[in-house]
Amino acid sequence: MTTIASGIARKIDGILFDKDGTLFDFNATWNVWAQTTIHDLAGGEPATMARIALEIDFDLENGRFNPQSPVIAGTNREAAECMGRALPERSIEEIEYLLMMSAAEAPLAPAVPLAAFLEGLAAQGIALGVMTNDTEYGARSHLRSAGVEEHFDFIAGFDSGHGAKPAPGPLLAFARHVSLLPERVVMVGDSTHDLLAGRAAGMQTVGVLTGLAGHDDLAPLADAVLPDIGHLPAWMLA
Structure with a gap:
């Protein structure tokens, strides 16, 4: 069934957002956090910092993640396991606990002014959710800090009991929670993990370029690739 919004047909009735690189610009948020976290875990010791950076594919000299870093789309546990190889003691x-607590305090850089953006979507009767491979604790902390936690009908991390992306389980949990068919939901994310999960769940998929993946990385798995989430309303009605 086609939904009518203000007399115009729209593609979807629910949006499930990834968090990092989607709601929040990845580089502006997580490069700063990673530099501080590597320094703290290593006690400032240069050789240990270099080992940690190597394991998570972080460019210490330039202060940024490399696009192929396993941390970008991985869970908090997977990040801890990578760093643990450099910290055998x-x-x-x-490490997992320290990452969870420090990540909850990461400096946030919203991709767009989130409160007004989400209020506009909710006013159209669109169900909103967040599914991240971060912890649920971290997700809620970030959304609360940004003043938008209450705008979401569903918030899940890899540890919320539904699984982690690219598996479809957490996406289908959102669809059930808001009583929508998967095909009436769009999964919006900045990584191939997000889009693979969306495809597996039978959802529509939109990639955004506020993470580290480029257009050519996302396009084969996406119904559309947009500069950022602010372009979603126009896409919904196109």
């Missing part, structure tokens, strides 16, 4: 559980 520390448990993965300890």
